[in-house]
Amino acid sequence: MSTPYAKLPAWADYGLIPLINLSVAFIVAGFVVMLVGENPFRAAVILVEGAFGKGTGIAFTLFYATTFIFTGLSVAVAAHCSLFNIGTEGQAYIGGLGIALVCLSLDSVMPWWVIFPIAIVAAAAFGALWGLIPAYLQAKRGSHIVITTIMFNFIAASVMVYLLVGPLKPAGSQAPQTRNFLAGAELPKLNWIIELFGAKIRSAPLNICFLLALVMAFLIWLLIWRTRLGYEMRTYGHSPKAARYAGISETRIIITAMMISGALAGMMALNPVMGDQHNVAIDFVSGAGYVGIAVALMGRLHPVGIVLAAILFGMLYQGGAELAFEMPAISRDMIVIIQGLVILFAGALEHMFRPYIQALFASVSPKSVGMQAVNGKGA
Amino acid sequence: MAQAAIELIGINKSFGAVRANRDINLEVARGTIHGIVGENGAGKSTLMSILYGFYQADSGEIRVGGKPVSISTSNDAIALGIGMVHQHFMLVDNFTVLENVILGAENDALLKSSIAKARSELDRLEREYGLEVDPDAVIEELPVGLQQRVEILKALYRGAEILILDEPTGVLTPAEADHLFRILKQLKDQGKTIVLITHKLREIMAITDTVSVMRQGTMVATRVTKETTVGELAELMVGRRVLLRVEKGQSEAGAVKLSVKNLTVKDSRGVTMVDNVSFDVRGGEIVGIAGVAGNGQSELLEAISGIRHAVSGEVMLEGKPIDLTGKADPGELRDRGLAHVPEDRHHVGLVLAFEENENSILGYHDDERYLKGPFLDVDAIMADAKDKIEKYDIRPGNPRLKTANFSGGNQQKIVLAREMEQDPGVLIVGQPTRGVDVGAIEFIHKRLIAMRDQGKAVLVVSVELDEIRSLSDRILVMFAGRVVGERGPEATEGELGLLMAGVEHQEAAE
Numbered sequence: 008m009s010t011p012y013a014k015l016p017a018w019a020d021y022g023l024i025p026l027i028n029l030s031v032a033f034i035v036a037g038f039v040v041m042l043v044g045e046n047p048f049r050a051a052v053i054l055v056e057g058a059f060g061k062g063t064g065i066a067f068t069l070f071y072a073t074t075f076i077f078t079g080l081s082v083a084v085a086a087h088c089s090l091f092n093i094g095t096e097g098q099a100y101i102g103g104l105g106i107a108l109v110c111l112s113l114d115s116v117m118p119w120w121v122i123f124p125i126a127i128v129a130a131a132a133f134g135a136l137w138g139l140i141p142a143y144l145q146a147k148r149g150s151h152i153v154i155t156t157i158m159f160n161f162i163a164a165s166v167m168v169y170l171l172v173g174p175l176k177p178a179g180s181q182a183p184q185t186r187n188f189l190a191g192a193e194l195p196k197l198n199w200i201i202e203l204f205g206a207k208i209r210s211a212p213l214n215i216c217f218l219l220a221l222v223m224a225f226l227i228w229l230l231i232w233r234t235r236l237g238y239e240m241r242t243y244g245h246s247p248k249a250a251r252y253a254g255i256s257e258t259r260i261i262i263t264a265m266m267i268s269g270a271l272a273g274m275m276a277l278n279p280v281m282g283d284q285h286n287v288a289i290d291f292v293s294g295a296g297y298v299g300i301a302v303a304l305m306g307r308l309h310p311v312g313i314v315l316a317a318i319l320f321g322m323l324y325q326g327g328a329e330l331a332f333e334m335p336a337i338s339r340d341m342i343v344i345i346q347g348l349v350i351l352f353a354g355a356l357e358h359m360f361r362p363y364i365q366a367l368f369a370s371v372s373p374k375s376v377g378m379q380a381v382n383g384k385g386a
Numbered sequence: 387m388a389q390a391a392i393e394l395i396g397i398n399k400s401f402g403a404v405r406a407n408r409d410i411n412l413e414v415a416r417g418t419i420h421g422i423v424g425e426n427g428a429g430k431s432t433l434m435s436i437l438y439g440f441y442q443a444d445s446g447e448i449r450v451g452g453k454p455v456s457i458s459t460s461n462d463a464i465a466l467g468i469g470m471v472h473q474h475f476m477l478v479d480n481f482t483v484l485e486n487v488i489l490g491a492e493n494d495a496l497l498k499s500s501i502a503k504a505r506s507e508l509d510r511l512e513r514e515y516g517l518e519v520d521p522d523a524v525i526e527e528l529p530v531g532l533q534q535r536v537e538i539l540k541a542l543y544r545g546a547e548i549l550i551l552d553e554p555t556g557v558l559t560p561a562e563a564d565h566l567f568r569i570l571k572q573l574k575d576q577g578k579t580i581v582l583i584t585h586k587l588r589e590i591m592a593i594t595d596t597v598s599v600m601r602q603g604t605m606v607a608t609r610v611t612k613e614t615t616v617g618e619l620a621e622l623m624v625g626r627r628v629l630l631r632v633e634k635g636q637s638e639a640g641a642v643k644l645s646v647k648n649l650t651v652k653d654s655r656g657v658t659m660v661d662n663v664s665f666d667v668r669g670g671e672i673v674g675i676a677g678v679a680g681n682g683q684s685e686l687l688e689a690i691s692g693i694r695h696a697v698s699g700e701v702m703l704e705g706k707p708i709d710l711t712g713k714a715d716p717g718e719l720r721d722r723g724l725a726h727v728p729e730d731r732h733h734v735g736l737v738l739a740f741e742e743n744e745n746s747i748l749g750y751h752d753d754e755r756y757l758k759g760p761f762l763d764v765d766a767i768m769a770d771a772k773d774k775i776e777k778y779d780i781r782p783g784n785p786r787l788k789t790a791n792f793s794g795g796n797q798q799k800i801v802l803a804r805e806m807e808q809d810p811g812v813l814i815v816g817q818p819t820r821g822v823d824v825g826a827i828e829f830i831h832k833r834l835i836a837m838r839d840q841g842k843a844v845l846v847v848s849v850e851l852d853e854i855r856s857l858s859d860r861i862l863v864m865f866a867g868r869v870v871g872e873r874g875p876e877a878t879e880g881e882l883g884l885l886m887a888g889v890e891h892q893e894a895a896e
Contacts, residue, residue: 234760238744238751245737251693252726252734253749254717369400 015361015368021312025305025353027360029319032352036345043336050330050337057329058322062206064329066198066213070283072314072321073213076220077275078299079306079313080227081268085152086308087231088264089244094141094156095272096296097163098134102273104167105133106280107175107185107287110192122192126281127219127274134273135266137163142265146258152265160296171289184288194282214282220317223271224310230267231310240264272296301346304354316353323349389452391416391548391579392437392468397446399432406432408603410446414548414596419570419580421590421611424600425623425823430583433600434550438470439463450548469541473553475533479526483519483536484508487543504543511542515572530680531562538569548579555589559678560851560883567593585824587616599623624825632831635839637859640669642702643843644690644724644812649699649710651685659685661867662699667812667843672834674858675847678886682867683847684729687816690845691726692719704811720749725805727798729816729847735801736789743771743785746804774803779829795826802830806837813837814845819853831857851879851886 015024037047058068078095085092092098109129113122141155168183177186194214202208231237243250243260250257279291298320305319306312327342352359390413397410407429414420424430435441437448439457448455450466457463463470477486488497488504508521517535525533534554541549551570555563570580570593582594590597591611598608599622607622644667651660660682667673677683688694690701695712703724708714716726728734736745747756747767756767771785778799780792789797798819805813818834819827834857838844848854854861855875863871863885871885 229761233762233764235751235757235762236760238762241740242737242748242751245739246733248730248734249737249748252691252716252728253751254715254720 015365019364019368021307021309024357024361024364025307025312027364028353028357029349031360032345032348035352036348039341039344039348040337043341045334045336050334053330053333054326055322056326057333058326062198062201062204062208063211064325065201065206066208066211067325068318068321069197069217070211070213070278070321071324072317073217073220073278073282074275074295075298075302075317075320076224076314077271077278078296079302079317080223080310081271081275081296082299082303083306083308083310083313084227084231084240084271085264085268086303087237087244088240088260089247090142090145090261090264090268091153092138092156092265092268092272093153093300094138094159094296095268095275095299096292096294097156097160098137098269098272099275099292099296100160100163100167101137102130102134103276103280103287103291104170105129105131105273106276110188110281111175111185114189114192117191119191119194123194123215123281126192126277130273130276131270132273134276135270138265138269138272139262142262145265146261164290168289171287175287182288185286188281188285192281193285194277196282212279212283214278216278216282219274219277221314223274224314227271228310236263272299275299298346301350301354304357305350319349320346389416390414390449391451392581393447393449393452394433394437395447395449397433397436397448398444399429399436399441400444405603407436407443410600410605412598412605412608414579414581416451416579417574417577418595419574419582419593421582421584421594421597422600423583423585423587423590423597423619423623425585425825428600428623429603430600431552434470434552434581434583437463438468438550464544464546467545467547468550469544469546469548470550471534471537471541471552471554473556475530475537477525477533477536480524482522482524483528483539484521486525486536487521487540489540491544507543508539511539514576515542515569517542517569529562530557531559531565534558534566535569546578548581549573550581550583552583553585554582555584555586556849557679559887560879561887563589587619590619591616620824624823632828632835632856634835637671637838638841639671639859640841642666643669643704644814644845645702646686646690647700647702649686649689649701650697651682651689651694652697653685658697659867660689660696663864663867663869664699665862665869665872667845669811669841669843670838671859672838672844672846672857674854674861675845675864676851676854676861676882676886677847677849677864679849681864681886683849683864684816686864687726687729687814687847690814691724691728692716716749717752720808720810723811725808725810725813727801727805727813727815727818729820731797731801736797738788738790740789741786742775742780742789742792742800743767745789745800746771746774746785748804750804750808774800774807777807778803778833793823794821795823795830798822798830799826802833806833810842812843812845814847816847817850818846818848818857819850820848827853851882855879855882 040047040050058064078099081095082092106126106129109126110122137159141152141159144150144155145152171183175185176183194216197213197215197217198208198211231241239255239260242253243255247257275295280287284291302313302316302320306316323342323346327345330337331339331342392414394410394412397407399407410433422430432441436443439460439462442458448457455466478489484501484504487508488500493500505521512518517539519532519535525536554566558566574580584590594611596608597611597619599606599619601623647664649660649663650658653659663686675683685694689696689710692708692714693716696710701708701710703722708719732738737748756763768785775783775785780796780799780803789800818830822830834844846857858875861873861875861877862869863882865886865888870888873882
């Protein structure tokens, strides 16, 4: 009787409810499409076909998803420790700086498989450092992490602008970006995997960072649910008082969690920088850090959910670009509206339909909602 | 019987698949005090929430003064003359009494006429019912007993004829509780109807005219108070006979295991909460600390367990000092044999969102038994949790169940199992049975005595005087941060009550 609602079986909790939320988001988005005078069904077809219809589309979808997996995991790790890391954007940006330094100095002398591990470490270290400062301020000075991480996004942007129009820009170039990396700092593409299934790909940036992202998702699952550190992070996340009681140091756990979060954010930069652009340009993160917040919330802070949510957002990015191209009435902003609706229904209004679903389950099959647990003859 | 003030007929209420109230019938006569008793989760609060408009009944009928009514919000309830005094006061701390009383009943935007009206009305109510309280006092500066009076005044100001009180004496001293009862009797004499929800059977016997017993969502019996006994009511509540007093042998106190000397603790505002307190706890004895909540007991426990910074003094655990700077590592103290069952199991002793097995290692999670390198040894943790579930009869016996889904008594057993099974030399327990139902109280008391009989030093802090008296070999009474007296277990309730209220202390000082 501690909870007003009985609980749902896991498949409904993690599968059915997100699916319903998502469907409602798309239905509402359909009305918006109708308002601008386009056919919502055709728009949906273009969106899905653009994302999954052709080999190239799939590769682009997964490329975007890779980025969002990293940022989603980053937000989730901090969230498990009840830290709302809004700074993923800036941490990723600074992570790009670490990659730039490694690649610019080593790309002429080493092959990619030597540079890649070094770049991973550099990206993670730079991102972690950018997470460390707000974490320290939170742990020692009580400065709220939401405020400091937002400010650090702006600091990161300013630092990068300075570096990219100054020290890191090749002499004589007009573009605010580093020189292009040599072949040694270019990551292998993964398009052949999709081609194995018979799809044709013209040119797409999907690269081995996708595999790295999946490995990280697994490692984060391991960290959160199977290690002592993860246990301590979750304890602190649910109840700082209980953590204090259990002998968990607040300072240590906040700093550790934020550094891991920052490291994951920094690693996100590997995907666009080494996998696609082969340089570090101004604003290359372009909001992926903020999308990470939505991905983490939608994925309910679980790595599996985050991978799925990242693919959904990858689809919206890729399919949305196709949609804007195919339907002139639908601009790029329209896609932002659709994404916003998904975030609204799947994130903010996550529990809107839950009571109804629970009532439904309870009337159909009382056992599935944990009746025994609640009615157990407790002393 | 006089005309019924409230009639509940066939009330049913389910949350999801859980039936909190099944087919409840209740009739409360006008001008009487009617008690409702039952264990936690028996459905008392749900029933009263339906009556007060927080919840809607799935089926059934409510009649007030003989007329069928529909109550869908608390405003409906207020309009029907039903007032409620909640267990946790619904007052704005930094408002004055007057401001709190008119809150929600303001008549004009500038409050001028409301305030004038409220002032004269309060004056009348205070004179009529002996509810003296300064209308301009700020709530946070009032003692809890007076805050409760403000709650009662609030209800009366809104014209309540029927007053529901939910566990009203939980936070009061015996003297304050007596005063409350006098007020309730006065209200009754003026024709008000009172519904009293409590789990303290003695109060039921002392003040009510009739009493209803709830168990697992059903109304199992209604009795005329004069014709029933505490034993019968307790039996009806749990469905079997219970021991109201624990059987225990003579204690065999051994060496001093925990020694507190001149301990002084201040809170974050610099107010002295523990004032120069000294005592020893020996192996093989239970020392009970009695006192009204808020007299420094919580801070004392936290300082001893290394969570709170102490200003001065020393605490020796098995002859070695404890770091009192507030930076002590509770993990290290656990290794040295100090187990701590905190007062607040919801936020401190447990992580409610965790599975049961995860909570069964909280604080001991860096113990090698539960680890394989940096990884948690899931198999070992589960085996350990199952073992404790069996030994402590934790129900339901599923270590994968979320802790929030256990009842209060079973949650407390999870904490106790974790702390006792570490075989500590010293066990300190805050509020061992707060919010725990009668069946589990008996079990917990037996366990604590078993610990004592194994030669452990046990320190119990509780606001339940009965509990302190039945468990302790020595009783210390705290008032305003000081230990104002030590008594043996034979001390009478009146004697302890006076100490708790600081009366004897003041007389002695004169």
